[in-house]
Amino acid sequence: MPDIKIIEEYPYLRYRKPLLSETEMLERSASFYEDMDSRRSVREFSDKAVPKAVIENLIKTASTAPSGAHKQPWTFCVIENPEIKKQIRIAAEQEELLSYESRMSSDWLEDLKPLGTDWHKPFLETAPYLIVVFKRSYELDVDGNKKTNYYVQESVGIAVGFLLSAIHNAGLVSLTHTPSPMNFLTKTLKRPINEKPFLLIPVGYPAEECWVPDIQRKDIAAISVFY
Ligand code: IYR
Secondary structure (H helix, E strand, O other): OOOEEEEOOEEEEOOOOOOOOHHHHHHHHHHHHHHHHOOOEOOOEOOOOOOHHHHHHHHHHHOOOOOHHHOOOEEEEEEOOHHHHHHHHHHHHHHHHHHHHHHOOHHHHHHHHHHOOOOOOOHHHHOOEEEEEEEEOEEEOOOOOEEEOOOHHHHHHHHHHHHHHHHHHOOOEEOOEOOOOOOHHHHHOOOOOOEEEEEEEEEEOEOOOOOOOOOOOOOHHHHOOOO
């Protein structure tokens, strides 16, 4: 059997996955869950260096995510340069100070109390890498015409999920940080106008002394309905 065929002029590859026994499936799904369940968002980072090749692998993994019409509407900016990290920290803290002091509702501030967050963001300088994920709402062709991408929010959200899992799998930690508003990142990182900042993710090792909130995940019964 050929492993390639053409349907209406487009090539298709045969796709196979090794068949797992139900026992193996159960074991693998349970151990993957357990490992993923040990992932935590971390706000106290070590400055210990991480090889750049690791970061490249993490981004390659993120880019294996499905996307609307396979447009891959994302750009991952990796910041290692301490000067740029400092600029980002200053700008982010400026916005966050305003948010915490006047823009966020009292309900919101109350909800954040167990997480212990405030406007100080030292991890933006401590973590060896910041990955800023940009979403690309449209592409510009050579003549400057806009070509819209599809399901951009969903696609980039899934890619970030893959990225966070890959970071955890590599033995590193991350934080999904959303300085708000974060349009300053477009300017600081000199991004083109078709890109909008989506998330800022510090990546590295946890600090030697690192604490995370004692919070629980919802039980399967509370998050699922089987019909
Ligand atoms: N962006 C702010 C506030 C914040 C908002 C949510 I929703 C969080 O889950 C955590 C923090 C900050 O980063 O501090």
